[in-house]
Amino acid sequence: MPLGGIIFIIFFIAVFGVILIYLARAIGGVAKRTSEAKMEIYECGIPEMEKKDTKISVNFYLTAILFILFDIEIIFMYPWAVNFREFISAGAGTYVFISMAIFLAIFIYGLWWEIKSKALDWEN
Amino acid sequence: MSMDAVLFWFLSIVVIGAGLSVVLMSNPIYSALSLVMTMVGVAALFATLNAYFLAGVQLIVYTGAVMVLFVMVLMLFDLKRELQAFSRGKITGFFKIAGVGVLAGLLVGVITFTTQKTSLIAEGSPLAADIAAQAASGADNTKILSENLFLKNILGFELLGVLLLVIAIGVVALSRSKGGTHARD
Amino acid sequence: MLETSMFSEIGLNHYLVLSALLFTIGMAGILLRRNLIVVLMSIELMLNAVNISFVAFSKYNMNSEGQVMVFFVMTIAAAEAAVGLAIIVSIFKRFKEVNIRFFEHLKG
């Protein structure tokens, strides 16, 4: 990626982001007339109930953690995949293939374990 | 001033600014989002250093996965605001801030005074010319990275696979535990 | 002359200084913040700072070891974040607390 591209992306994010937000506010205008009901958050019309802690299933964060781990394993395969043919033509094909096979075996074992241990089940 | 320099200074301002706000924001969610900004800046810095693939990995792994987890956990906790955002003890607090300041100064000093050259390789050597040529070309070095990773450091690579497996199992075990080894009272 | 070259010619030292500054910011976060999660984030910040210097060394010494190291550091950092957060969530579920001073009670 040429450096110009990087500059552009960064400016793009920064400038357009800010412009768009302010554009939105300029066109729509900030709410002038307010009322309690209007500014309340929407809970299907029922008066909102404040609760100390929102109960969110632990499964969500467990999914996120497992995602991190598997994502990294997948990312590890990218440099391998992109150079696989070159490895083969350099004569290191078998070596690289087998080492990735071992890695994949570990990956598959991990996935199998997670499925077997019901860590990925959402039905209670 | 070249484009390189402009980019570097811009990025370093972004990275340092976002890094500072990680520490200074009292709302942990803002801290986390500032950290996301830092990560993106670091990814861009990687790109300026010709490490394009690593820049992509930085985006995918850090911003796309790790920080998502941080933000999700923070939202899970519903911690509106840290009551005591910073250390209270005045003396230790002073020491800590002073220590960090001194540390920063020393690090910068050591870097600028001990390494006079821009590169560790002697100038004028053929290798230095190679480096200059390669740095100028902006060539993608995913291939070199991949060769090093899969031919030289394959053991580390496999071991990381095992580490990730162990953690995947450990995390599930942790999340199943009720927290703490003692019985609840 | 010296001034302009320092600003216009970016070399290894620039990246190293940037890395050092980011590292100390992370250090400050660890020292000063009370929220365990923010402390964990500060650690990530420090690791990122180190990564910058790794990649810089890699470029300026034309050696891919640095990049491989960054790859490994990223993995370890992600693993550390995963386990750290799992522990924090576990503790939070039990004690409803993420203040670092609270965990002094956990010592032997």
Place this chain on the structure above:
Amino acid sequence: MSSMGTTTFEIVINLVKTVLIFLMMVQAVPILVWLERRGSGFIQNRFGPNRVGPLGLVQLLADAVKFLNKEDFVPDKGNRFLFYAAPVFALIPAAVAFMAIPMSTPLTVGDSTFLIQGYEVNIGIVFILGISAMAVYTMLMAGWGSSSKFSLMGAMRAAAQVISYELALGLAIVGVILVYGTFNLTEMIVAQQGPLRFSGFGFDFVAPTAFLPNWGIFFQPLGAILLFCAAFAESNRLPFDLAEGEAELVAGFHTEYGGFKMLMFFIGEYGHMMIAAGLMTTFYFGGYGIPGWTTQEVYAAGLSMFGNETAASVFNTAIHFLSFNIKFAIFLWIFIHVRWTLPRFRYDQLMDIGWKTMLPWALFNTILTATVIFLASQYIIG
């Protein structure tokens, strides 16, 4: 530096081009909305919007005006900054990623060459994945910033869903990378030129009929299906739109949103759809290539027709741009058609499909591809 050009002329044109592509993407959204409404009408045996203008086309304009004129407000309990930042994060990553997709052959005018894409990225796929991964923040920021329980639940669901399917997506792409041996999208398209040919196991086989193009779909059928399914989930479209299951969560993470900010969410969602369609086209259907003719042949035809290199280049670019857009449109239509055809999954079914069905299949696809490539190579060498 190259893609931004060296002369002022090139830089200006490149900047204008980038803005144009961005605008093209943004402008495609109202058209898609119209298409979706008309299409749903067509599928459900009713008319859809047909009053305003011919075929209801001016309805787009009316919608846009309505969106822009809505009052802009933040709920009292909401977090102002996040509430505003979320829509931006929906739009920008989608746009940035979309711009990396090549849409036609480079245009040569005199000495200058212009790419028909925002910018060329060497690590194309990795870049697109990295940027679109940031879309998760949109949902989390919106969900948290709204401070509404529906929003938060919707955000959590959407985030968990998106990251789950990102695994299958990323793994399906490994197969693509294995086949082409590059991250660069343009190089992939170039590799798909010409008639279908298999080489391996000691022989080089060109398909007997020349009309079959050398497209990735013939090498990665399973990968294509997986990628397409994952793309549905990534863009939160039916049958994977659990995040905004109306019956449970009103409208998911954008329950509290309205007006221009809502429109930005729309653009983000359709932007992801367009990225998916663009990636499908690029990976598996030859990108901007035309089956039966290589780019050189088209260029030569243009040259003989106009006798002018610039004109030939413009002709070449235009034809291929058309070709890309036809394929692109077909995929977008499939997205819309599926939305009105399939019912929604239950959340646990959704996660099961992602983790226990698609991920193993994607793994299988990767292993199969690698093994075939490996065996073929061993056979040729040995």
Place this chain on the structure above:
Amino acid sequence: MDHQILIAVLLLSPLLGFLINGFRFRSQSYVIAGTVATLAVTVSFVCSILLFIELLALPAESRRITAHFFEWINLGDLNINAAFVVDQISSIMLLIITGVGALIHLFSIGYMHHDKGVTKYFSYLNFFVFNMLILVLGDSLVTMFVGWEGVGLCSYLLIGFWFSDSAKAAAGMKAFITNRVGDAAFLLGMFILFMTFGTLNFYELNALAPTTMEASWLGAVTLATLMLFIGATGKSAQIPLYVWLPDAMAGPTPVSALIHAATMVTAGVYMIIRLNPMFVAAPNTMMVIAIVGAATAVMAATIGVVQNDIKKVLAYSTVSQLGYMFLAVGVGAFGAGMMHLMTHAFFKALMFLGSGSVIHAMHEEQDIRKMGGLRKYLPVTHFTFILGWLAIIGFPFFSGFFSKDEILWQSFSSPRGHTLLWVAGALGAVLTAFYMTRLMALTFWGKSRVDKNIHPHESPWTMTVPLIILGILSVISGFIGVPHAIAEFMGHIPNYWQQWLAPVIRPLPIEELQSVTHTLSEEYMLMGISVFLAMCSAIFAYVVYTKKKHIAENTAQSLKPIYNLLDNKYYVDEIYFGAIINPLVKQSRNLWYYIDVNVIDRMTHVASDVATNGGKLVKTLQNGNMQQYAMYVSLGLIIVLSYVLMR
């Protein structure tokens, strides 16, 4: 196929089986576990056969296949490689171990199917085979010692397999500790050899073995070989370290067949044959070996006469037969010893498996007084058992006949033999015939004394097939090594066995050989005497234990003291306890009390007090505040950086 790969497969196949079963040791599916384990050993067996064929193709002098895998230890002069050698000796052992091993694995599927720990059992069994193969194939004493210890471990694990029964666990412990004594001597022998010759590789050692006979008792070779022999007595259950083997019958019966009859216990004999040039050079050691072997043969046989547990009888018979092997190698008849090792592996494995079949049929009943008349219920077992019985009592033209006769003849005729040794051997043979016939009679013949509640049944095919195969082998295997004298008589069958082993066996010095001359007629006569006596003894036993039971009872009554002596196994266990173990325990206790508690503990207490008080002082630093720790770290960093800057 490449030799290296073949040997690697041969070795790794049981290891893989061990790992597969070991990782799923909780499983109770005997079919999977048994199939995996049996297949693993069968693969090894196939490899063994292929290697054997490869060896056959080589010229006789250079029959040696070496697989060098990696350098294991390289310290100064000590250079040990992970290298494995297949030659004339080890190829035979390979075939025995993997062949008999495979059959016993197959047998175990049927025998162990009701056991909860069946997967664990098979994993141990495979691990045993792996270690045994290392023992056999290793090209140096160190490599062999690895396998030596490995089989010891497996033996321990398998004897104590039903460890919830404390007696059985104790039996395992006894085997392990007794072996330790032998192993210590083995190590000493290794040290002496290394000090003297500077190598531990078998071929280098054998090449370096002195050509002149060492007359002194204190010479290096004599000492080393004596030490190695003590090691062998531990592993191969000879006087004085035989006591563990009868107790080892606590393990599952197939284990007894594989480990305590066919393979592991022969390791000592194998080791001596491997180093035969070294042993030949030490006539004193050879004499000791021969005497110990003969003594063991007789003594174990006498004990065997009065045992009532079917497996105990077989155990003492094993000890006795091992004594024959040592007798053979002691008089320099290494080929005969090896031959007996093989035939014994077949017929003793057969009989152990047969007894396993009987025990299985009798629902874990092992007392032969409660059996009898089982031939009706167990026809296959009975028939195969008869084959084994005929082989062991040396019935003419069964396998045991050839090997045992050759040993007896050599013990008489060899320059290092002696008439007394022949007498002892013949006595052993007579006793063997007696007690084996007694076993047959009490178990299979005569009237049934089976408990009414027990309904014996023939075993499934997995158990009978190995019995049949081993039965056939017991009958025919003798013909590959027909002794010279009988060969004359049978039309000059060549002695393949001697031919095969000749290149690796060092003959006794020529001057010794010339000092004695014997004629064929002597040999026929001695053979006739021993066979005749043995047959008489067998017939006597048959009559006594099927028709006239009162004779046995009366004899036992009238010879009460001798009977008690035999029944209590010469009080050897008691003597060991009184003379060695109890004093050792007592002295250890004294040591513990006076030295450990009063001196060493006090010193450590002082040290710990210092640590405790110091720790209390430093404890204030460790206050659990992580941020403070981090601050210390950064302070340290500041100091280091300051130093770098100021330097």
